[in-house]
Amino acid sequence: MTVQIRPAVLDDLALIRRLRLQRSSWLAARGSDQWSTRAAGLSIDYFARAVSRAVAAWETWIAEVDGEPAATITINDRADRELWTSAELADALIVHYLIVDFRFAGYGVGQRLLAHAAALARAHGRRWVRLDAWTANTDLHAYYRRAGFRLVRVAAPRDPSPSCALFERHVDDWLLEGGPISTPAGFPMTQLARDPIVLPVSG
Numbered sequence: 185m186t187v188q189i190r191p192a193v194l195d196d197l198a199l200i201r202r203l204r205l206q207r208s209s210w211l212a213a214r215g216s217d218q219w220s221t222r223a224a225g226l227s228i229d230y231f232a233r234a235v236s237r238a239v240a241a242w243e244t245w246i247a248e249v250d251g252e253p254a255a256t257i258t259i260n261d262r263a264d265r266e267l268w269t270s271a272e273l274a275d276a277l278i279v280h281y282l283i284v285d286f287r288f289a290g291y292g293v294g295q296r297l298l299a300h301a302a303a304l305a306r307a308h309g310r311r312w313v314r315l316d317a318w319t320a321n322t323d324l325h326a327y328y329r330r331a332g333f334r335l336v337r338v339a340a341p342r343d344p345s346p347s348c349a350l351f352e353r354h355v356d357d358w359l360l361e362g363g364p365i366s367t368p369a370g371f372p373m374t375q376l377a378r379d380p381i382v383l384p385v386s387g
């Protein structure tokens with residue numbers, strides 16, 4: 185089984201939208217309010233607009249497992265206001281909208297995409313991968329802890345947000361595991377985004 189990570193293009197928007205809807209239903213069936221609009225999660229249309237801007241800026245990626253689209257991630261240096269300090273933002277790349285199709289759950293595809301974020305962060309001279317997770321979803325927090333992240337704090341922005349559990353991992357931690365893929369420093373994001381990376385996946 186191989187995983188290929190490639191930049192998303194506009195034709196992938198329907199896929200990304202489908203993944204979001206699929207996992208929203210999965211979350212609701214588990215009794216979680218993550219991503220539900222009643223808990224102030226993004227509407228599917230707002231989400232789709234945000235992702236289409238990210239795709240246009242080459243910030244969104246697709247992981248294909250044996251050629252089949254299986255997951256997505258968006259990586260940039262922005263976050264909602266008052267989550268991270270400007271110093272924390274300046275030294276990190278931020279992960280958004282990480283979703284693995286549940287048909288491919290359990291193969292470590294999510295962790296491969298997080299390693300990809302670390303590779304991009306290193307290439308941009310940033311030392312941290314950071315993300316905000318749904319505050320109330322402790323099972324999701326446990327996933328990020330198992331992926332080597334630590335809870336920094338729960339933010340309290342003036343505009344209340346349901347996604348305020350702030351996690352981070354230092355890029356050097358991935359090196360200790362034999363990754364991430366090294367990429368030359370100083371490349372602009374768009375040039376990085378045009379280089380597909382092929383990774384083996386065990387299991």
Ligand SMILES: CC(C)(COP(=O)(O)OP(=O)(O)OC[C@H]1O[C@@H](n2cnc3c(N)ncnc32)[C@H](O)[C@@H]1OP(=O)(O)O)[C@@H](O)C(=O)NCCC(=O)NCCS
Pocket residue numbers: 207211216218281282283284285288289290291292293294295315316317318321323324327
């Ligand atoms: C998080 C995610 C990308 C990880 O993908 P992955 O690396 O392939 O890992 P898996 O899907 O096998 O998940 C690993 C474990 O975490 C759990 N988990 C993952 N996301 C979870 C969530 N949002 N809520 C509760 N549990 C979650 C899974 O149920 C699984 O538990 P198990 O080992 O007991 O079966 C994927 O599970 C997913 O798309 N989750 C829903 C969307 C999501 O929450 N994305 C993160 C937004 S910050």
